[in-house]
Amino acid sequence: MAEPEVTVRKAGKDNVDVVLENMDLSLVNSMRRVFLSEIPTVAIDLVEVEANTSVLADEFLSHRLGLIPLDSSLANELEYTRDCDCEIYCDKCSVVLTLNAVCNTDSTLDVYSSDINVAVPARSDDSIGRPIQSSTDERGILIARLRKNQELRVKCIAKKGIAKEHAKWSPCSGIAFEYDPWNKLKHTDLWYEVDADKEWPKSKNCDYEEPPNLHDKFDYNAVPRKFYMNVETTGQLKPDVVFERGIHVLETKLAEIALALSKAEEETDW
Amino acid sequence: MSGDVSMADVSVGNTEEIAVEDDKMTILPGMASDGSAASFKIKDEDHTLGNTLRYMIMKNPDVEFCGYSIPHPNDNHMHLRIQTYGEITAIEALQKGLRDLVDVCDVVENKFRDEYNKGDYVQEEIA
CATH class of the missing domain: 2.170.120.12 (DNA-directed RNA polymerase, insert domain)
Structure with a gap:
């Protein structure tokens, strides 16, 4: 897999809009979860x-x-x-x-x-x-x-x-999170009266991806690769600070586990 | 049933939990004696780390299986199961997973910092 890519689309006083590419859904979701609920304020x-x-x-x-x-x-x-x-x-x-x-x-x-x-x-x-x-x-x-x-x-x-x-300690008032705006992966099942394409408004992120080709077969091996995230803060922290501290929190968690693991390994003496 | 491998045939390294003093990490009973398979109990962690750690460890070609679960929503711990093909131990696989994940985090953070500082994007007015 190619190296992760980060593109900032828009940034302001209390929000930052980024596109993350070549990352796994699980990691981007971890970031979202940490930004929302584990950054100290x-x-x-x-x-x-x-x-x-x-x-x-x-x-x-x-x-x-x-x-x-x-x-x-x-x-x-x-x-x-x-x-x-x-x-x-x-x-x-x-x-x-x-x-x-x-x-x-x-x-x-x-x-x-x-x-x-x-x-x-x-x-x-x-x-x-x-x-x-x-x-x-x-x-x-x-x-x-x-x-x-x-x-x-x-x-x-x-x-x-x-x-x-x-929740009062959350630095984020909301995080917009989207992938696969054309629903090519069929991760969502869009409810409809007559025609889902007409009844559901298109996401603005659709402009950043190729529309599906009607004649293409469903690619069951495809995985989400491009993630659209808009981090909106309450003002307690600047949005770029939320991003950096969030990643640090994640890294600290990993380091804690690595430390505990090395201790546990010493106990296994066979 | 003569052809079956019963649980008794699998060589087990530990029958008791192996816990470190602060209890963050526990190796659950039933670790393979060659270390190729083990279950870990990690305190105070949830899907935030579990899912992405599982993904990272599964990326390792020496790992046969990795899965995580949160046994009960009332208990704030997570179980992580790792089985390798025997080339490396489960502990080594976990260590590598943790290291790799930190490396990815570093890359993402640096790329974000560079992009953000470049200022090559729509900037809303800053009051």
Whole structure:
């Protein structure tokens, strides 16, 4: 088999569109699975509510806070709390954020994710744990609206984690994944009323592959070779970083197994 | 049935599990005494690694069979079975599979990095 080929078709602030060729479906699928659920990021995991007189219940508010994307480019510098020596949380394994808002006016006060502050920028770079803002002039995600005399005073503890544990840690909001857009391999059975060709819209990836020839016999030896993947991130990590860290996570898994295997091999002494 | 090979005829190397201290990898009982066939139990792994590792090991012409399973969805471990033609041991086949997969990952990562840095594609505006 020829060497793997990677083509970037499109890239932006929070998505990258790539075509992967000469690879096996299993490997591309491993990459997809790792990007979605095994890249470490930071997200709010503990919320200490000092005051909440808003209409939202504490647990409802905590859940909303947890889902806010936080800058995770330096997530690898953070320890997992479970591996840390501290009792509950400390600077090595968490980032503390605060949200304080009181409405004093007759009109409602909107509280946005940009109102969250990193309490102690302990690390050299204070980008870690900062709520993501897609542009400087916008205020981020609306968390709650306060009426006159309502108040929010919460301390949030953001921790490192992976999306296998909770989806809030996923750096990807979605990954588009396709192969064989003409369905030449017959891996899908397209349901139809009268004619599947007319009723199903063609994928834009069809332009990148030869349409099937009606007179060709079905090639039962054919395997998928070209994969179209669009990685869309939540902003926690840049899309190219997701790609690289994802592959690193995969390599780390392999290295762990290789290490354990060499230990197990020593035990086999016959 | 005289012509049949019963299980007792197959020389078995281990009847107990061989586990390393952190339990990441266990060699399940019933490894062939010449090492040509073995089953591994790998903790905390699933289809993400199982399928692609299986594929990589099967690519090796010295390997007769490689398959993986997740015995039960509630248990977070994966079983990997390797049988070779006897030229190499199952452990060596697994080691080679792991090495090859890391090499492929490196190639893909480098190619992506080069392509991405080249900037030869549609770039959406970056705010």
